[in-house]
Amino acid sequence: MFEQMSNKMKRIKPVFIIAIGVALASQININFFLPGFIVTLSIVILPVFLYFYKQFNPIEILFATGIISPIYRGMFLYFGTNNLHITIGIIGADVLFYFSYGILFYLLYWKKEKKGLTDLFFSAFLCDFFSNIIEISIMLRFRGYSYIMFQDLAIIAIVRAIITVCIILLLKYYKSLLIKEEHEERYRKLILMTSSMKSEIYFMNKNNSDIEGVMKKAYLLYKTISEQKYPTELKNLSLDIAKDVHEIKKDYISVIKGLEEMVGKKTDTTEADTVKMNIKDIVNIIKIDVLEYIKINKFNVYLEFKLEDNFNVVEHFYIVCILRNLIYNSIEAMEDIKNGHVKILIKKSEYDCIFVVTDNGKGIKEEDIEFIFNPGFSTKFNTQTGDICRGIGLAHVKGIINDVFVGTIEVQSTLGKGTEFTIKIKEDNMEGVSV
Template sequence: MIDSHQYSKVQITKMLLIAFVDAVVSGFYLKIFPLDYTINLAVVILPIYYYLDRRLLPAVTAIFIAAFGLFFRTMTGFYYYGSFANAFWSDFNFMFFDITYGIIFTLLYYMNEQKTLYTFFLAALASDFLGNAAEFISRYGIEEYFSGSVMATLMFVAVTRASIAVLLISAIKYYNSFLRKEEHDERYRMQINLLSELRGEIYFLKNNTEHVESVMDEAFGLYREYDQLSAEAQKNKALNIAKNVHEIKKNYFKVIDGIDEIIINETPFDRLNLSDLVKMLYMSTLRELENEKKHVILYFDVHSTSPIHEHSMLMSVLRNLINNAVEAIKSEGEVRLTHNEDESKHFFTISDNGCGISEELIDYIFKPGYSTKYNDETGHSNRGIGLSLVLDIVEKYFEGEIEVTSNVGIGTQFRILIPKNKV
């Protein structure tokens, strides 16, 4: 939290910085009158400062700009005018513009409750025009001001500078909006990736519940057998195993229900179109490749706008196959994802030109425990959701088909068929 004293220091620092920048940029000017009168280009930037920081009071900032600008011009004009006094008085009239601009802008914009680009444009226009009028009259008198085309020229200058300021602010707002959208999309990509990983793991856990129940049934069956044989020690041991497995089962289901609830609550939308889903997968894979010591080119050719309701499950399947394809490439290569569809089915093809899989192993890749991600140094195998679960999701969850072809040294290709009414 910033107290008033600290806040004042911050604002004064900002005002001094604005005054310094204004003094430097004011060195760029145009002479549009036969008289020694210049049009300062710094005025294009000045209202932008006021728009971006609403806490800056233009009338007060104008005092800093006028004082700093006069000092800067006096120092730099010494050699041109021959003395500091001549330099000071020749540029003294600039202060009329700065002060007038600050006061008018404060009245028309800073104190206006309707702070829109339209009111900003009007305030910048009026401040510019009246500021130039005040400076011009202080230099050459009011009669010179009303003679010829001075007023029309100053109005043209004011409209031009105010318009440029509005265009620059619009560009800044568009850029900020673009950045916010990028951040928003990035959060969604991360959320979808996380949810797809959780859904895949939940599916894996649910499949294992049958094994847990089977162990519990067998242990209870042993208990009954030992009970009939009057084998008290073995009977108690079997009963304890059944009880322990039952407790494990309860905790197991609590974990599954808890993660399921998180997934339901955190899902950002009910459905995505397929193109957006694959775009998220593409960006996610690119980020992961940044940490890899290999050069992998991704070709994702998916342009379908078909709605996908089961986006997290489909993402689990595609991401796992893409990651396996990347893993199969040792130093450099290509990974492709293509898609076709008809009225009732989606057809996906994931291919790579990596090391390939031998004929001896091709029949085992969908078996539980098989992994392409074995670490020789640690001896650990990173399962992910595993190809066995990919097969399970495609065939049982989506009621689709998956097949693989591979040649050692050439690469591997997975082809997936999924009914549209299942995704």
Template sequence: MKRMFFVSIMVALASQISIGLMSSNFRVSAGIIFYVIFLFYYEDLKPIPTGILSGIIVNLFRAIMYYITVGNFNSAILSFQIEILFYTFYGIIYHLLTNRYDKKNLNSLFFILFISDFGANIIELFIRSIISSTSFPWEIISTLILVAIVRSGIAWLILNLLKHYEMLLRKEEHENRYKKLLWLTSQLKTEMYWMEKNSDSIEKVMANSYELFELINQNKDKESWSERAVNIARDIHEIKKENSLAIRGIKEITQKDLKDQEMSFKDIVNILVETMKKEIKRIGKDIKLEVSIDKNFYTSKHYYLMSVFRNLVMNSIDAISDAGNISIIHKAYPEQHTFIVSDDGVGIDEEGLKRIFSPGFSTKINYDTGEINRGLGLSMVKYIVEEELEGKVKVESTKGKGTTIYINIPKTSLEVDEI
């Protein structure tokens, strides 16, 4: 309602620029140009109520200006009141035509504006002739056609200029984002080198640790135990130093250039789905990923949500041997958001469910190499959900049938106003 009132005020101000065509106070104004421009950009504006309100305020402004200049408005008040009909019928015709034609196509919009302008003027003239008991002024039809063409053309031209200006701004914004992305990528490549190196080193340490475990378990080669343990400790220390440098470098980059902003949940899910589908394709599994969003919302906790869903989906991918299904279901309730991530993978037995959130616990161990996958995934999910987002997480699973994880997060901890 506030926006409608603002638009009507602007239309009324613009309507003061007008020319008279007849001695009967019939005038054409520039207000309608502002009216259609606002309707084009504010899609939530309803043409008919906005037209009626604009006509009333235009009438009020005209009456005030007439009173200031003439001293009374008795002689013109009927003419001003009838002018309300022009904006009303313009809104009606515009509404009917935009329901049939695409108003976003500016060429189609010119046709809509011309018919609305000419039609509303004809209706207003017809009513004036009935009220004043005079014949219809056919002699000004050609003038009204010209006025409709000129006003519609001016509005069309302004909208085209604004559209091209927006495209230039958008192009400049995209170029700036691209330059920034290139700069960030060049900075992150250095940190990625150390992270990739550390991944190889971690695999080596895990294999050495498992080999030492086997020797201790079988009570073999005792004289090498201490040296192997020292080598493992030294390797871990080196990994820790390099990892700390990488983390510090990434933190400096993200804190400086990637400051938190609000993001819609729909965008978060789109990024997640695109990334996970690429991962599924990379590993060569036949997995169908389905997503259902109840109601979109904006959040500043998008990094947390992305970490949670990425871990859960990756766990589900690992739990499916060759082919299967993963679903993410979102439900919005008055006080909370509920997220349900489920798969039809191998599932978890009762003993595993008791330790599922313990740091280091994993159901994915290669007993030939000692390789352990994502032992911190669910413990991190639990920490983020319960400590950072003030929510709750629950797991249900049946061995051989799959796993379902329920996450409930209060709206007050997650939502922000739309930007």
């Protein structure tokens, strides 16, 4: 019983909200023909409500509106004229207008199986025109008609119907823009998330080879100890180590497979993505992401992308990962700099695609440059906690450039002035052209 009442209230609530909205809009009006007969904004927005709330019977909406709106208007009329008889006469005609509008709209538009904006236009025009005739006829007591009156009512109805359709078209266009923007945002986040996951899978596969090597060494140690006269405890310990490494490898492989299923492609095979992505689109995705990062962290950094040439990229997820890593590193290197500047230049040179990421950050010490691409190396640490960054960003970058694209990366840096990374990848490798 309570559930039925709740469902009923959910249905009634929108009807009364529409009715109240129309009642408020009716206060924007002008007098026309004779005292008490007004042309209001409410008859412009009423068909808009009826169009977007197709699930509600227009008779229900208009009958609710025909009670709420005239009562609301009648209160102002009575306080203005202090004449109950005149007030009742005017709001009575108002009630008939809304009731007749609802019945006509139901018959002309709502009952149709197939209907569009053209049907809505003619329905809104006819409902407006004939309902106004009914209202003014009551107020004139069915006498005193003129051709000019019908002409003006027809013009008013046409104008209001045109405005109604224009409002609906604008709302639909605005809605489509919001949907498009939402889809683009979701697509951008999907690209960024997938690029991060694929780069992590790549690195995990490389680590998996190292784990395989450790496991072989562990079994070799167990075999060597077994053949020699070492204590049994040492023999068992070496066997346990070999078993533990094997279990770690199994778990590691399970994690990799799970991630590979999520991104929809195994990264440890020679299979390549066949879907190419334009570098211009890649740049747009990265730019939005980095600008948000700068804004959230309140960095004083100016980001500049210079795209001299355009080309397609097959392994676009990896390019996103590479550029994001380098740009983020550059931004972090300018944390205490007042006017940071990161420039990303993308161009072609003969058969190469070239990416240059330059910053005016604090630079890298000359003795550190040869180690920056080593896994685990990092000069960054949290001054509050003392935690050192894991230092696999640049190792990621170089590994992907070398293994996936068969390209090169070089770095030039001057302490206190800035750093420049230059990546060169053959155009055929970038676009996935078989040679």
